[in-house]
Amino acid sequence: MAVLGLAGMDTERDFRVFGERGAPRVAARRVYVRHDAEVALVGATLGEPGVIVIAGTGSVAGARNRRGDYARCGGWGYLLGDEGSAYWIAREALRAVLWAFDGRGPPTELTGAVLGALGLSSPEDLVPKVYAEGVGVRELARLAPLVTEAARRGDAVARRIVEEAAYHLALHVVTLVRRLGMEEPVKVALVGGVFRAGEVVTEPLRRHLEKHFKVELVEPKFPPAVGALLLSYMLSGVPLTRSLLENIERTAREKGLTP
Template identity: 40%
Template sequence: MCIVYAETAARDSLEQVISEALVQSGFDKSDVRGVCLGVSGVNHPSDQEKIENWIRDMFPSHVKVYVQNDAIVALASGTMGKLHGCVLIAGTGCIAYGFDEDGKEARASGGGPILGDWGSGYGIAAQALTAVIRAHDGRGPQTMLTSTILKALGLSSPDELIGWTYADPSWARIAALVPQVVSCAEAGDEISDKILVDAAEDLALSVKAVVQRLGLCGKDGTASFPVVMVGGVLNANQKWDIGKEVSKRINRYFPGAQTIIPKVEPAVGAALLAMNFLSS
């Protein structure tokens, strides 16, 4: 029952978004030639087929429909629609995804925090919360994170963190604490600094895994290829710059890697992909 309700709600939400986009553009459904969607969590052909069928029911039969993982449209937003290279997304969650010149695909991370996406916003913040509890228990060193996070949440004691965390353990709610971790690291807190260093290393390793599986770096490891970097964790523009630290590590592994911060939204990447699919 819950699964059916969730799917119905997702479909209704999708239809509403499409209707709003058509109204804003001044076109109607009969004017559309192709639809490309980037959807988080679409990792299996059955997921793709289900959403494609939803979209086909919303449009006339002549409309071509393409459903991709959101990482693919993010890659396209940095390569102007070309599916070659690697994309690293680090926001609430994280994933690395790539294509070689022959269209072979590979991915790393993206399994959620339970399966170890520690470079994500959730992963960073969860480790910070754990550090506060460990310090309070006497199992770990004292950290500036304690006072900073308690103040940000309006709590008076680390004991209250347990109730706050499990009252609504949504990923985005936890990940929203990343700025506090960054500010503590900038102020010299060693625990916070280590959390961010480990996150940068983990994100760079995800890119490394994809690049090596696809051979994007060439036989000698120096070939040029794009690495598109997307997400609030990578583009926060703070003094302690996680994106810059990740880029440095990627370039240590692969001197030919060209890190790119897209100048357009992933939605533009989806539009470029739709155009490319229609013309191919």
């Protein structure tokens, strides 16, 4: 058996095409293909009911309820979605800098921080930088820590951006909890570079979530690679006993696979 957690498996067509063209090339009797958020969730919660929010360059959330039903929300890419991601935060920062330059928005310390990081002398230089030079998604996403740091120092514009990011990420969770009829308290695992900023992001996220239900923010227990292994046991009907999990944890620690 092989369990594959793949990014970009977003539609029924994606799964169908991979099943027809990719799965036959995998050296296994059975091949289970899952969205990468699902295997990440299983690793994070040891297969228990919960939600995982992944906010790195992009954003997506996945959830499993007590019946084993799985659903995902978001993950539609930087043009159509990825709200609350590092890319989204950075893009909003660039907009705020230009609004401040226009006079449409308030002054912000993000102006100096963004221009310095990109080696520019004026907000006007953002236009050729973005449109002519074609700043990549990952390059732009690397500006997100400038926003969370400015928010931590009290910059009002940066705080608004971070607050909106937390709202959008919380909306992913609320949507999934309602769709799956999940029981409280809801375990929510946070993964990705956006959450490395700490409480400046996690506290507004918690506040938005607690308007709807009791929540427990948790550190992921295992990375996605181990999640795929655990999911293979679950799909095979093998119970995740304490002794099995302890053995896996010991092996994962030895191999450097623990978070």
